[in-house]
Amino acid sequence: MARDEEEEEREDTITLTDEDGREHEFTMVDVIEVEGREYAILLPPEEEGDEAVIFRIDRDENGDEILVDIEDDAEWQKVADAWEEALEEDEGWEEEEGGGPDEAPAHEDEDDDEDE
Numbered sequence: 803m804a805r806d807e808e809e810e811e812r813e814d815t816i817t818l819t820d821e822d823g824r825e826h827e828f829t830m831v832d833v834i835e836v837e838g839r840e841y842a843i844l845l846p847p848e849e850e851g852d853e854a855v856i857f858r859i860d861r862d863e864n865g866d867e868i869l870v871d872i873e874d875d876a877e878w879q880k881v882a883d884a885w886e887e888a889l890e891e892d893e894g895w896e897e898e899e900g901g902g903p904d905e906a907p908a909h910e911d912e913d914d915d916e917d918e
Contacts, residue, residue: 816844818869828855836884842869843885856881 814830828844831854835841840859856878857869872878 816869832885832888833859834881834884834888836881841872841881841885854885856885 815827816830817825817827819825826846828846830842831845832843833840834843842857842859844855844857846853846855856872858872858877858881860868860870862868872881
């Protein structure tokens, strides 16, 4: 792997700490906007599963980006639908190119915060 690719991969990998203090690594595969808000689409490492996880991107009191669990089922469903629609659009384009993501989003009930 080239050095630039390694640096890019490290930038896309984030560690989240759950409410029990356990750390979980994810790869940020996309950021989408739904109704004026941004959402991060994350994938766990291959050995832990293949379902995407969605978090809303908010800002803390210092203006730093934080990931917030989506507690409202209707909000979560809108974002999941938008992500699936984006995948379907990409799938049509990528079928010509070969390959593409096919993971469906998972709804997480844990209150995870981004740990930089």
